[in-house]
Every structure is written in structure tokens, then in C-alpha cells.
Amino acid sequence: MIEIKGISKRFGKLQVLNNIHLQLKQGECIALVGPNGCGKTTLIKAILGMVLPDKGDILFDGKTIRNDNKYREHIGYMPQIGRYPENMSIGQIIEMIKGIRDKRDGLDTELYDRYAIGDMLQKKMRTLSGGTTQKVSAILAFMFRPKVLILDEPTAGLDPIASDILKEKISDAKKRGCLVLITSHLLSELEDMVSQIIFMQEGNLVMHNSIGELKKITGKETLAKSVIEILKTSAK
């Protein structure tokens, strides 16, 4: 579904992505892990077309995303830190995105209802707490029933109840056949939904394996322990 063909990106002297090749298939839930500053967010932004790679190409359903924006109709993106126009209200933001996507029927309003956002549509974005901002991001990511979900630290800042609701929602999406790409430092949270893992370090792709293989390689029972094992061995 998404094919990444040898992309590289350099910010000044820093090589953030170094010749990354990846195949991401439908129905998978992929955890993107690695130490801070290893290029996870840059990779995600490259898929979204926010960062333009110096070399290489990204294909979405077989078509290059270069100079294209239509493919983003199929992507729901939840950024690590949602940044929104400060003096717009929650209601205006949601209305604006609906207008821009030109989709008003058949929307997925489950998160909207369960987070009870309807009660605070008047609130301005700058007055919101980090957690509420995350809720708005989550609602927007799921609202248009996308085929691909890209979630950058989705549960950071959410209270346990909200985070549980979101995890249920991610599992449902996976069952529906979505491709889910997720980064998180809280690996135990991902345990039961993740089917594959991508491990990055200093802009390089270190491994891309299914969870079963990962556990076999490291000889540990859980995802969290396996990843810590990998992190330790690669640090040596």
C-alpha cells in the first residue's frame, strides 16, 4: 500500500534519513520505534508530504506522492504535538477540515461522542490543555474513515480513560483492514495490537520484522522486553 524507495533526507549537516526502503501493507499495525531523534517523525512527515526527501520516492497505492495531494484523502494523521490556529474554536477547526475534505456524510463520530467534544465546541484552541488538543487530533484523524492511520505518539498526554478509548479505536481500525503506523515510547501499550515492528537508529533502518520473528530473535516474551533488548545490543 505504501512503498518507500530509498529515501534520504538531510537537515543541514544532520543526516536524518539514510536510504530507507520499506513496504507497508494493508491490514498491518506497524510500530515504529527507535531512540529519540532517530528520524521517526521525519519519516512520517515524508509520507505525508510535509518533508520532501532529497533522494528516493514514496509510492501510495503504486503512484508516486510527489506533486500529488489527493492520496492524503486516505490518510488520517495524528501529530505528536498538535499545533492549531490559536484563535479558532474546536468547532471551527472541525468544520473547516470537513469543508476542505468536502465530506459531510458518513463520518465516523464515535470519538467525537465518546470524548464529549460537543460540549466544548466554543472553546478556543489556545485555551485547551495538551490532552484535549490530542483528543481533537484523534477525532480528526479517525473522522473521515481513512485507509491509512498515521499516529505519532497518540496516547501521550491523554488520561487513562481517553487513552483506552483510543486504543480500542485503533484495534477496530486494524480489524477493518486499515494500515496503522504508530510510534510510541510506551511499548507495553502497543503489545496486543502491533503485528510488525520497524526499528530505526540515527536515520538508518535497522530492522523491519513481524512480532513473532522479533521475539524469536531476542528470545524475550513481550514486545517491550524485546525492543529494550534490541536497543541495548545496538547501543553497544
Next chain:
Amino acid sequence: MKVLKYVVIDILKNKIVIAYALMLALFSWSTFGLEDNASKGILTILNIILLTVPLVSVLFATIYIYNSNEFIELLVSHPVKRSMIWKALFTGLSSSLVLAYLLGAGIPVLIFADASTAAIMVVTGSLLSVIFVAIAFLSSILTRDKAKGIGVSIMLWLYFSLLFDGIVLFLFFQFSDYPIEKAVVILSALSPVDLSRILILLHLDVSAMMGYTGAVFKNSFGADGGLLVSLGVLVLWAMIPFAISLRKFRRKDL
């Protein structure tokens, strides 16, 4: 187009644009009220407009673009063309600043001055607003840092509004032994503010006020030709900086 709607709504709510229109109105009405001779009044207003319109346009637009960072980031992850976001911001900023200029200065000028002078004042003032919005787009795409971007904008305004005519005059005295009229004409095309001044003064035909570049302009083109040439160059001044910034924005990493 959908993006433009949200930009315009947001700008028109902004108190600075309203204050700007009121300030222009206050200046214009009081000038015409104090001067019994309308063409003297026009000259006073001209000088005020040549200073304030570029300054407010370039500063307001630069700050607005930097503050729209979040808005831009929000939109690029959705199916929206990048160039459309940039064009919507440009159209929104230009049209609201032009609107403020028309409401503030345009109405009194149309009432007090004769029709053709008023028309030229309205057209050049609007063009100046658009040009300095375009310059703001260019300086804000050049650097990520807001303070630097605003600094670049102010420097450009200072250069075009105050330093430029001085530099031309200095060059003229330095090279007065040589035939440099043509070079001066070309030089004056390099500053939209000087061009606007020339354009209006050519029409008013007050050579004493024209400044050095204006006098040369008149000799080279005659009044009507000069008018057309300078209008054309002003339009280029609005288009080129914006076109460069658009090219850069398409390739910017967000």
C-alpha cells in the same frame, strides 16, 4: 477557495486592520478639512500614504504569515495543494489590506480630488499594498525565525521608503560628469515606492516636488508613456516576489 474563506474571516476580525483603516481615514479627512486647496491636500496625503501603506502592509503581512504556521501545518496533512494554501493567504492578506486602504483613504480622495487624480491615487495605493504584502511573503519564506523575518521586512521597507532616493541622488552627484539619465530611469524601477511617487507626480505635474528620479522619468517618457511604464513595473513588483516565495514554499519542509 475554501481555504481563502477561512483566511479572510480571520483577517477581517483582526483589530489591527480596522485600526489601520481608521487611521488612514482620520489622516485623509483631516488633511482635506484643513487644506482649502485640494491638490495641496493630495500632496500631503501622498506623502503620508507612501510612508504608512508600505510599512503597515509589510509588517502586518509578515507577522500574519508567521502566525499562520500552525494553520499551514494543519492543512498540509489534508488533501490540499500547497500552492493553494499560499495563494489563499496572499489573496486574503492583499484583499483585506486593499479594502482597508480603499475605505480609509480611497473614499475621501474620491470625494475631494478630481476624478483622474483620485483614480491614480486609489490604483497606486492598492498596488503598493499588494506589493508590500508580496515582499512580506518573500522575507518570511527566507528565514524560519520570526524575529529575523520581521527584521528583514523592516529593513526592506526602510530601504525602499527612505534610503533609495538618497542613494540615487548620491550616485547622480558622483557621476554627474557622465550621461547617466538612462541608468537613473532603470534604477528608479528598482524601488516600488519611488515609482509610485513618480507615477502620481507625473500626473499632478508638480515638477518641483518630483525629486530627481521623477524629473528624469518625465524627460525620457513624457507624462503618458511614463505612466504606463511605471504601472507595468509596479505590477511586476507585486508578481515577482510572490512567485519566488511560492516556488520556495512548494519545496519547504514543514
